Amino acid sequence: MSGKRPWKTAVGATAVVLLATGCSGSDSSNSSSTSNNVVIGIGEPQHLIPSNSTESNGSDVLSSLFYPLVGFDADKKPVPVAAKSITANPTSKVWTIKLKPGFTFSNGEPVTSDNYLNAWNYAAYGPNGQGGSYFFERISGYADVQAGKDPDGDGPQKGAGPKAKELSGLKKVDDTTFTVTLSAPFAGWASVMGYTAFYPLPKAAFSAPGVIAPGFEDAVIGNGPFKIKGKWQHDSQIQVEKVAGFKGTVPKIDGITWKIYQDQTSEYADLIAGNVDVQTQIPIESLASAAGDLGNRFQKSPNSSFTFVGFPTFQKEFANVDVRRALSMAVDRKEMTDQIFLGSQTPATSFVSPVVAGYRPNTCGANCEYNPSAAKALYDAAHGPRDLKITYNADGGHKAWVDAMCNQIRASLGIKCTGVGEPKFADLLTKVEKKQPVGLIRLAWTMDYPLMENFLGPLYATDGSSNYYGYSNPTFDSLVKQGSVAPSPAEAITKWRAAEDILAKDMPVIPLRFGQNVYGHSERVKNVDVDLFSKVDIYKIEIVK
Amino acid sequence: MFRYLVRRLLQMVVTFFGATFIVYALMFANQDDPIRALAGERPISQAERQVLTERYHLDASFWHQYWYYLKGMLTGDFGTSLTGRRISDMMADAWPVTVRLALMAIVIAAAVAILAGVISGIRRGGIFDNVTLVLTLIVLALPIVVLAPLSQLIFGIKLDWFPPTAGLHPSAYALLLPALVLGSLVVATELRVTRSAVGENLRADYVRTARAKGLTRQRVVGVHVLRNSLIPVITLIGVDIGGLMSGAIVTEGVFNIPGVGFNLFRGIHTEDGPLVVGFVSVLVIVFLVVNLLVDLLYAALDPRIRYE
Numbered sequence: 001m002s003g004k005r006p007w008k009t010a011v012g013a014t015a016v017v018l019l020a021t022g023c024s025g026s027d028s029s030n031s032s033s034t035s036n037n038v039v040i041g042i043g044e045p046q047h048l049i050p051s052n053s054t055e056s057n058g059s060d061v062l063s064s065l066f067y068p069l070v071g072f073d074a075d076k077k078p079v080p081v082a083a084k085s086i087t088a089n090p091t092s093k094v095w096t097i098k099l100k101p102g103f104t105f106s107n108g109e110p111v112t113s114d115n116y117l118n119a120w121n122y123a124a125y126g127p128n129g130q131g132g133s134y135f136f137e138r139i140s141g142y143a144d145v146q147a148g149k150d151p152d153g154d155g156p157q158k159g160a161g162p163k164a165k166e167l168s169g170l171k172k173v174d175d176t177t178f179t180v181t182l183s184a185p186f187a188g189w190a191s192v193m194g195y196t197a198f199y200p201l202p203k204a205a206f207s208a209p210g211v212i213a214p215g216f217e218d219a220v221i222g223n224g225p226f227k228i229k230g231k232w233q234h235d236s237q238i239q240v241e242k243v244a245g246f247k248g249t250v251p252k253i254d255g256i257t258w259k260i261y262q263d264q265t266s267e268y269a270d271l272i273a274g275n276v277d278v279q280t281q282i283p284i285e286s287l288a289s290a291a292g293d294l295g296n297r298f299q300k301s302p303n304s305s306f307t308f309v310g311f312p313t314f315q316k317e318f319a320n321v322d323v324r325r326a327l328s329m330a331v332d333r334k335e336m337t338d339q340i341f342l343g344s345q346t347p348a349t350s351f352v353s354p355v356v357a358g359y360r361p362n363t364c365g366a367n368c369e370y371n372p373s374a375a376k377a378l379y380d381a382a383h384g385p386r387d388l389k390i391t392y393n394a395d396g397g398h399k400a401w402v403d404a405m406c407n408q409i410r411a412s413l414g415i416k417c418t419g420v421g422e423p424k425f426a427d428l429l430t431k432v433e434k435k436q437p438v439g440l441i442r443l444a445w446t447m448d449y450p451l452m453e454n455f456l457g458p459l460y461a462t463d464g465s466s467n468y469y470g471y472s473n474p475t476f477d478s479l480v481k482q483g484s485v486a487p488s489p490a491e492a493i494t495k496w497r498a499a500e501d502i503l504a505k506d507m508p509v510i511p512l513r514f515g516q517n518v519y520g521h522s523e524r525v526k527n528v529d530v531d532l533f534s535k536v537d538i539y540k541i542e543i544v545k
Numbered sequence: 546m547f548r549y550l551v552r553r554l555l556q557m558v559v560t561f562f563g564a565t566f567i568v569y570a571l572m573f574a575n576q577d578d579p580i581r582a583l584a585g586e587r588p589i590s591q592a593e594r595q596v597l598t599e600r601y602h603l604d605a606s607f608w609h610q611y612w613y614y615l616k617g618m619l620t621g622d623f624g625t626s627l628t629g630r631r632i633s634d635m636m637a638d639a640w641p642v643t644v645r646l647a648l649m650a651i652v653i654a655a656a657v658a659i660l661a662g663v664i665s666g667i668r669r670g671g672i673f674d675n676v677t678l679v680l681t682l683i684v685l686a687l688p689i690v691v692l693a694p695l696s697q698l699i700f701g702i703k704l705d706w707f708p709p710t711a712g713l714h715p716s717a718y719a720l721l722l723p724a725l726v727l728g729s730l731v732v733a734t735e736l737r738v739t740r741s742a743v744g745e746n747l748r749a750d751y752v753r754t755a756r757a758k759g760l761t762r763q764r765v766v767g768v769h770v771l772r773n774s775l776i777p778v779i780t781l782i783g784v785d786i787g788g789l790m791s792g793a794i795v796t797e798g799v800f801n802i803p804g805v806g807f808n809l810f811r812g813i814h815t816e817d818g819p820l821v822v823g824f825v826s827v828l829v830i831v832f833l834v835v836n837l838l839v840d841l842l843y844a845a846l847d848p849r850i851r852y853e
Contacts, residue, residue: 010681044803046628047628075678081834122672125594126592126595126596128594128596129592129593129595129596130590131601133592133593146592147592147595148590217629233713234630234634234635234638234714234803235638235639235803235807236638236712236713236803237712237713246674259712260798260803261710261801262801262803262807262811263799264800265694265799265800266709266710266798266799266800266801267801269697269698269702269709269710269712270709270710270801272702272709273701273702273705273708273709275709275710358716395814410738425581426578426581429581430578447702459679465566
């Protein structure tokens with residue numbers, strides 16, 4: 001075979017490859033800085049079905065596509081938005097929701113009670129596996145729509161199906177009125193309904209009762225001021241445009257391009273270059289230069305995130321409360337937030353975030369005050385462990401501050417302290433579940449609804465969903481519960497404050513920092529506000545004329 | 546030639562299954578609790594865990610899971626990622642942009658390396674040779690984690706010559722800066738190899754003969770020397786293409802290109818076995834095909850090489 005033939009084969013094949021791929025024309029959809037449209041940077045959402053969207057990227061996008069039942073005023077008190085009124089019976093057990101008439105979904109369907117009930121029943125139904133289904137667990141009948149326990153206990157396949165298909169606590173009264181019956185009274189229920197999971201779904205969302213139509217998630221239809229333009233372009237962008245004749249509060253912009261970034265640093269580069277108008281979280285790497293780059297377009301606002309370290313109760317060396325107090329007093333929170341977080345977070349000296357009604361500053365008192373000498377005396381008297389570990393997940397950028405905290409503890413108490421990085425949060429939890437001696441555990445919390453209860457319940461109650469360290473105090477549990485069933489929000493707060501005071505005595509965790517939205521915007525836009533859920537207020541933002 | 550191709554293709558099938566099996570096994574061994582990895586630090590309800598476990602057969606044994614995967618792949622179905630997207634859709638989105646990026650990088654790198662390599666090979670020890678030596682050393686010394694953000698800062702933001710990020714459907718111009726950065730990974734080695742090959746061949750007997758025949762310098766260097774010097778360079782480029790496709794993780798991250806590297810990173814981070822294996826399977830094919838092409842090119846460059 002002649003030597004010339006392979007030459008042609010190879011060149012031909014290479015040419016085909018080049019033609020097929022390299023020279024594909026660029027179909028860049030450049031909509032960024034046109035007219036009255038703003039570009040807001042986000043990460044790729046995990047889901048866009050409201051009841052399955054539990055992270056901020058998804059809820060950011062959904063906030064433009066949907067109109068919530070409830071919003072929050074400056075005091076974080078719930079105010080009706082899509083609802084005309086939300087009223088509770090005297091025991092706060094049965095809630096009646098009246099909808100404002102005349103609203104439609106962006107496909108023209110009128111918004112009725114059925115849209116809410118169908119969406120909520122879908123969300124709560126166990127086999128649908130919705131990430132936000134736990135929001136519905138207060139509604140009576142929630143247990144009946146969960147799959148039964150596995151009878152043979154050897155895998156989930158053969159578990160008994162749920163007893164019921166729908167929540168017994170949801171009742172339609174008429175097209176614009178429905179009632180929600182809770183399994184136990186809860187004065188704060190109105191606030192809970194402000195969350196993403198409580199948006200309604202149009203009939204078009206379901207291909208059959210209880211089945212979401214395939215492809216609906218890529219072109220979500222909502223009842224909000226914007227509708228999706230085309231489809232969700234995964235890993236690229238989601239464009240939304242104004243709904244003509246929207247009945248509610250009309251935003252001042254004509255459309256939003258939710259531009260998807262994999263990495264906050266590259267998003268920041270685009271913010272500086274003016275390709276993105278709002279970045280809701282400026283990464284810590286860029287903070288040092290942000291004030292110079294952005295000037296007064298670099299802003300801060302409070303959010304609900306709360307970072308702390310917990311004491312695992314299964315480790316006996318932390319059983320003495322004086323050990324826990326001493327460790328808390330050995331930490332200089334201010335130095336940490338200033339030096340490592342460059343002021344992007346604030347020192348925490350309470351057990352609930354400042355963004356909830358009922359927050360009091362400095363409930364932790366002297367226990368959270370930096371006082372190395374008192375800490376050392378207390379620690380030595382209580383015979384605290386001479387060798388301390390702080391375990392964190394290494395994929396979350398926690399190493400710097402955990403090491404700094406260890407240095408502070410070492411300097412204050414004269415003991416050995418090491419930060420131990422587990423690869424992922426799951427690895428950390430596995431170790432905690434196996435009761436291995438992990439030492440202090442790094443943890444954080446972001447609220448779902450602005451109530452003190454949303455910190456006290458999940459974090460410190462005996463059956464709290466994120467109480468990984470096993471703190472349990474019956475008096476505390478009962479006070480939280482009493483607050484939840486209290487007839488009025490004011491009385492609830494009294495009970496919850498009493499519960500928080502118990503935490504200050506027991507010190508189950510060391511409160512460290514409260515988070516802030518550290519955001520920036522371009523010169524094209526003004527009135528940029530990032531709320532306590534770290535979402536951009538799409539009703540306020542404006543284009544500079 | 547035909548028999549050679551058939552033999553190579555059969556080898557490729559075996560390599561392909563071997564590689565996907567190993568990657569699948571590694572991902573399985575690394576898999577701890579993908580549902581937890583997906584949820585981050587948020588609590589997961591029992592119902593959600595149960596549904597996801599069932600949907601992705603997460604509780605099945607390794608052989609079971611591998612069987613499900615293989616069955617799907619052979620019928621052209623790469624399965625769904627843990628976020629519920631079809632992996633074939635994700636690949637259709639991610640591959641074109643990465644292939645464009647890698648090809649641009651390789652073309653730029655090869656053009657620069659061969660041109661500069663030939664010049665410095667001819668004029669060894671001259672100013673040009675020494676300057677390129679220093680420049681290539683600098684480029685080699687800069688790791689891409691430094692080079693990528695630095696060039697983004699300088700050329701994208703400060704000088705404003707290029708857009709700082711590219712996105713999923715970038716124009717060729719937007720891809721130029723990431724391609725330059727990516728190409729710089731390989732340009733130095735390619736240049737050095739070309740230079741030494743040219744230097745060696747210039748002293749070869751056949752070059753003296755060609756000169757003695759009275760051929761022009763242009764023809765001697767452009768045809769005889771270059772053609773023989775390209776063999777090691779082509780080998781290197783072939784290996785580099787595969788490397789650039791997967792090695793683009795940093796570049797794609799910095800310039801916000803949701804391509805193959807990014808998807809691999811995401812898949813590994815969320816312990817998403819099918820996602821990683823799907824992308825790696827295609828990477829393996831690309832690697833094998835490119836290397837077959839390289840082997841065929843040898844024969845074209847050097848008539849003494851024949852395949853039977």
